Amino acid sequence: MTLVERAALAALHRLDPETAHGLSLAALQSGLAPLSGPVTSPRLAATLAGMALQNPVGLAAGYDKNATAVAPLSRAGFGFIEVGAATPRPQAGNPKPRLFRLTEDRAAINRFGFNNDGMEAIAARLAARTRGAVPVGLNLGANKDSTDRAADFSRVLALCGPHVDFATVNVSSPNTEKLRDLQGRAALGALLAGVMDTRAALARPIPVFLKIAPDLTDQDLVDVAEVALASGIAGIIATNTTLARDGLKSRHRTEAGGLSGAPLFEKSTRTLARLSHLTEGRVPLVGVGGIGSAEQAYAKIRAGATAVQFYTAMVYQGLSLAAEIARGLDSLLARDGFTTVAEATGTDRARWL
Template identity: 50%
Template structure:
């Protein structure tokens, strides 16, 4: 058991007695104060992936939202993640929505948030990334637009300019439900215009940086088809499915009526079905990252079978801690060996048609 895992087990009762955002802040502070941790990433050859010009030691990543300001990417890589995504980062600092804005739904193993892209801004995050430049590891940056921006598309281009020289990849986040009007950028015409601006900025970088697109789970099939058609033109290198949902499956927590995006176990069925549908619509030609409701090795495996080449988790860590990383990776490797598959890529999308119609 890692030092961080032991710390989580000891501190969990205390942290869960606090409001969710305070507990999260204390977790970040504790991780930032740890000594340099040994690299515990599982390097099973079955789990290695080469995608988008990047070599992933394993397919499990940390989703954005945990480390908004790039304070602890190396501490999280040391927990065994194959990659870490920081952010969401906007060009200018912003406070986000009023507190309380983050809620644990303990009985549902879920989280509702209405954070509103609270972050310290591009300059602060860039300084931290510069400070870790020679440490290795895949660290992506999730970029967004300031709430009061007159030209939100310009904010995304600005994010490319800030982090193109500093990130392993960039994710264009147009699917947060907590910035009014942001999801409108997922419509076909708006998305074409946005990606034109993003790619114009990318062309000015000294290297071809992978650009990923993160979409909502609440899209209709025609809307998914539009995005699949746009992304098929090479405007992005991968699609992340999905962000949090505004829908509300049956929930049991006292916080079930809070507004905001729902993540965790209740999101699994919807996000996995949308993942499979996108895999079918895109013909499996574009790498997909499966996010939403992964809580163990079996749910991670189902994301792979639905069409994901890579995975991201966050909410489940609130309830299970960093031991979850090793549990998932060992479980994926075991399932590959049981099926006599020689690489994770052989399993990608094997049940996408079935799951898409579930």
């Protein structure tokens, strides 16, 4: 992190977290944020569900909710980025305040509630972008007051699918009432069947991922793995935020919402490893939750991830973290004698089971 970036973060941390979030996006849009450019090497190059990645370090959904900063984020050192979540109709989300920094815990709690501009505005921005070497995906959501939430995912995919490289079915946000109920075997099977039918109707069918919660029981994970394999989805993203609050120190620790950041690392990595075991490598997994260093990204890969994503750590370490993690991952792979990321995937899974 440069001195300029350190100073900018310090200034942002004096502001309300949601205001700071908006200003960081404005800085990207205006060209004020320094960007590292591509980070790649023969070791870092990876393939995720058929998509060529310059490196396996991705931006998780939730930062660029409305796809307003896709171009600069694609030059920030990420191997792939995910925007959204997008819902069929614009949605204001939950009342403010709804985002909290847990500085002592290097974490955040949010209860945004899928606030976004709606699929039409987001589709227009995605359609206008210049496609490049960094795959761009969209997180699919459902409106809070929808009478058919399962159908909402298909509606967003039908409109936005032609303009992205992949899509993610997000049934794991804790901030829309009863959304996580869609992770049950029957409901999830029906939802994914509809989404996959929509995908098949696209002129250019794209990979569809499923994003799950870290709070599932062992039996829940068995059900998710079986439904996912039967549905034909391209992969699973593990995991979203947690409702757990174990060991937190911050004064905001009791706020309602999903917890992300450092405290989630072990919980999400164990879920990832369990899924890797259950799916036996038949679908790629994306490891998310608590990553703040190259070592942690590497641990996710060795626990079973083909690629990784992060977001909350940028609140504390800045946008340059993407390039830092990618370069550090290259060094770790070299240190241990791996010539590709794929060679390292799952090699330390047993430690997490």
